[in-house]
Amino acid sequence: MAELLRNPDKLVKAKNELDEMIGKGNHLAESDIPQLPYLRAILKETFRLHPALPLLLPRKAGADVEINGFTVPKGARVLLNLWAIGRDPAIWDDPTSFVPERFLGSDVDAKGNYFELVTFGAGRRICPGMPLALRMLHMMLGSLIHWFDWKLSDGVEPEKLDMEEKFGIALQKAKPLLAIPTPI
């Protein structure tokens, strides 16, 4: 929501897609999600820039491994910096900008098969809550966009919205978002 309020043109695009695909006054259903490519792209772009678990969960190397000339010794604790991967200019064009369009027409998803976007981890210990989380996130964000007009509180200019993050096991916005919904 913070990225959408900071980028009102993207919010309008998402709202228009929902109006066209499910129609004003109709409730969003899980079965609509495949027909909403822009909403899906917004979530992928959010996973890229603001991963909920920025270092995933710690791992321990089971054996000595060599990766790109570096030796990771058996027993070493390994943290994967997903936050940095999401902002790596060698992987993403214009990495610090919120551009959901980069995912339109792309096969990349966050289900553990594309190592540039492993929001839920990958492999044997991938997040078992991922199918539920993906459904809920699309349903919640889509419904908030579809049923309300949104504006920032106290006349905050979109481009001046404070996007600073607070690091921890889970990534949080440093200052909570204050947004005002008006039912449509």
Ligand code: HEM
């Ligand atoms: C936006 C929502 C969520 C995100 C981004 C997320 C992300 C993650 C990540 C990155 C991991 C670590 C995976 C790894 O180490 O490779 C994880 C593990 C886990 N998640 Fe989630 N998760 C979410 C929602 C949920 C939900 C809704 C549930 C349960 C209903 C859940 C249950 C778990 C459990 C039990 C583990 C530990 C799995 C293990 O170590 O074997 N998560 N999650």
